[in-house]
Amino acid sequence: MCDRERLKCWVAQLLGCGVPCISLRERRASDTEQDVSTVPDLSTLLQSQSNFQSAYFLGQCLMCPPGPQGPNGLRVNEACRERWQRCDLDRLFSSSAEVPKYDNKDRYDASVEYIPLGAKYTRWGKPFCREDAELIYEGVMAGAHYNHAGGASNYLCLSKDPIFDEPVAGFQHNAFLYGTEYETSASQSLPHLQNTEAPCAVCLAPSRTITLMVPGRTECPTGERDWNLEYKGILMSQHHSQSRTEYICVDAEAEVIPETSGNHNGALLYIVEATCATGGGIPCETYTAGYEVTCAVCSL
Numbered sequence: 001m002c003d004r005e006r007l008k009c010w011v012a013q014l015l016g017c018g019v020p021c022i023s024l025r026e027r028r029a030s031d032t033e034q035d036v037s038t039v040p041d042l043s044t045l046l047q048s049q050s051n052f053q054s055a056y057f058l059g060q061c062l063m064c065p066p067g068p069q070g071p072n073g074l075r076v077n078e079a080c081r082e083r084w085q086r087c088d089l090d091r092l093f094s095s096s097a098e099v100p101k102y103d104n105k106d107r108y109d110a111s112v113e114y115i116p117l118g119a120k121y122t123r124w125g126k127p128f129c130r131e132d133a134e135l136i137y138e139g140v141m142a143g144a145h146y147n148h149a150g151g152a153s154n155y156l157c158l159s160k161d162p163i164f165d166e167p168v169a170g171f172q173h174n175a176f177l178y179g180t181e182y183e184t185s186a187s188q189s190l191p192h193l194q195n196t197e198a199p200c201a202v203c204l205a206p207s208r209t210i211t212l213m214v215p216g217r218t219e220c221p222t223g224e225r226d227w228n229l230e231y232k233g234i235l236m237s238q239h240h241s242q243s244r245t246e247y248i249c250v251d252a253e254a255e256v257i258p259e260t261s262g263n264h265n266g267a268l269l270y271i272v273e274a275t276c277a278t279g280g281g282i283p284c285e286t287y288t289a290g291y292e293v294t295c296a297v298c299s300l
């Protein structure tokens, strides 16, 4: 069984929160007390087998709710108690499920209702956000060249207004960044985007905490949580024969960066089609092989 008081004292020491923890006392079965040791720092703690076991229990303290009262063990003196109070560790180690409330300052204030600042997401294929979302910045989609084996695999929403810091003229042949072009000529809904370049927007959904991209759906999960649809779209990535990228959710009504119809072929965007197999992980009962995969970006 872990000793929460000792754990808090060690954490306080690691955080450097005030006076040193000294003069621990051990309560014997006879209930007499005597000095036994100082509290070790974590590196010392991990140096011996028995202390390693203690560190294991330390981990359990962080992950498990408190169990029943164990036998009498080490007790912490007032100096240690003062330290963790200074660090507010009682709140850190509280087993309460109640969400802490903050007043946007450093101090905890239980009387102030905590309101999430918002949750950010990238809206691929649109240069703006929904009316009820806040535009953090507008950008252009960028990524590694479709025909390069190396570089990065993620798409970026690249700022349109860069700030350089001591640039070196010319290419020194490091990693590269290219504009991102739609390759959607075979699409039912987006053939007009073929060979144009994709915009993007980084948005803040006010009063939301997290965002989630759900591949295969155009609606958000329902149930106990009230998920909000930020946008629905179609799943895209680079072509299966090209260098790998991530899958991203491109807005169902994707737009183009004006005057970018040239066929530059830097980073590319192809619509993702599902495969399925009888007895396979993607069930043919619900997925039709060759159908374009939808997606939804949701917030909570």
Ligand SMILES: [Ca+2]
Pocket: 181, 182, 183, 195, 263, 264, 265
């Ligand atoms: Ca092209």
Ligand SMILES: [Ca+2]
Pocket: 273, 290, 291, 292
């Ligand atoms: Ca198809």
